[in-house]
Amino acid sequence: MHVGILYSRIRRDEKLLLNELRDRGHEVEKIDVRTERFGLESTTAAVDDLDIVVDRCLSTSRSLYATRFLDSYGVPVVNSPETGDVCADKAKNSLALAEADVPTPATEVAFTKEAALEAIEEFGYPCVLKPVTGSWGRLMAKIDSRNAAEAILEHKETLGHYEHKVFYVQEFVDKPGRDVRVLAVDGEPVAAMTRSSDHWLTNAAKGGETESFDLDERATELVERASDAVGGGMLGVDLMEVGVDADADPADGGAEDYTVHEVNHTVEFKALDSATDVDVPARIVDWLEAKAAELTDERAEEASA
Numbered sequence: 001m002h003v004g005i006l007y008s009r010i011r012r013d014e015k016l017l018l019n020e021l022r023d024r025g026h027e028v029e030k031i032d033v034r035t036e037r038f039g040l041e042s043t044t045a046a047v048d049d050l051d052i053v054v055d056r057c058l059s060t061s062r063s064l065y066a067t068r069f070l071d072s073y074g075v076p077v078v079n080s081p082e083t084g085d086v087c088a089d090k091a092k093n094s095l096a097l098a099e100a101d102v103p104t105p106a107t108e109v110a111f112t113k114e115a116a117l118e119a120i121e122e123f124g125y126p127c128v129l130k131p132v133t134g135s136w137g138r139l140m141a142k143i144d145s146r147n148a149a150e151a152i153l154e155h156k157e158t159l160g161h162y163e164h165k166v167f168y169v170q171e172f173v174d175k176p177g178r179d180v181r182v183l184a185v186d187g188e189p190v191a192a193m194t195r196s197s198d199h200w201l202t203n204a205a206k207g208g209e210t211e212s213f214d215l216d217e218r219a220t221e222l223v224e225r226a227s228d229a230v231g232g233g234m235l236g237v238d239l240m241e242v243g244v245d246a247d248a249d250p251a252d253g254g255a256e257d258y259t260v261h262e263v264n265h266t267v268e269f270k271a272l273d274s275a276t277d278v279d280v281p282a283r284i285v286d287w288l289e290a291k292a293a294e295l296t297d298e299r300a301e302e303a304s305a
């Protein structure tokens, strides 16, 4: 197959993917979004003969626009701009999960600091305030008191960008010092790991420790439903375990249930590749091959209809 990779920087994840594609003899077109232009009918990027394009843009805005333009030219792109749109925004993400009855932390959005303070007081302390866009745990706040809430809200209102004028307030989930990251392709789990830390932000980028995790039936079901809720694709589904006995060793598992706090649409997988026995790039390319074949069949059917 002929695969396009939308990117602005080749990280270790992209290298792993490129190596796997080339090892299998696939032709790869690297599309650097920093140098290409996207018009209403066509682009300077060489996309005409591509069977599938994989969005690996680091920047959310580039990812959302570039996939939208490619999609409008009829170029098959994963993930779809619709999935990207839901995943890139924490409020839309939470709504999609709730609409699909996937357990997700209680959340409220408010548009002024006064309304946000009311939400915070109602949740009680601690609770969490997140920017609606962004990742790697940046600018996330665990709020322990009214004084802290007032200070943070004032800072956000005075100094924040447009996105920080949307106050996303969430219940604090008392997780067992770790969360679970699952890489899934169209709802099917590829690999899963826990990210542990003494800090409440347990994701790997903040220095958390990673370890392979065996998904039980409930977690597997929730990953599938969370993926469907945002429109499918290659996704990072983040879950927290709930109802784990505080004295228990988290390594023993034993969660009563899970809550899905987020689904990510441009997912890093190098940590999962190292933490688990799964050959993650190989599984991703398996999926891309199947996806490209499916999309080619669909287009052939449409053309003959």
Ligand SMILES: Nc1ncnc2c1ncn2[C@@H]1O[C@H](COP(=O)(O)OP(=O)(O)OP(=O)(O)O)[C@@H](O)[C@H]1O
Pocket: 105, 128, 130, 134, 135, 136, 137, 138, 140, 170, 171, 172, 173, 174, 175, 178, 179, 200, 201, 202, 203, 205, 238, 261, 262, 264
């Ligand atoms: N409501 C919550 N209660 C307790 N811990 C939370 C809550 N929400 C998030 N966390 C913790 O904070 C970490 C970062 O949260 P989240 O995934 O929402 O942020 P992010 O910036 O989108 O990170 P990334 O996209 O890299 O996963 C999670 O890994 C989890 O450990």
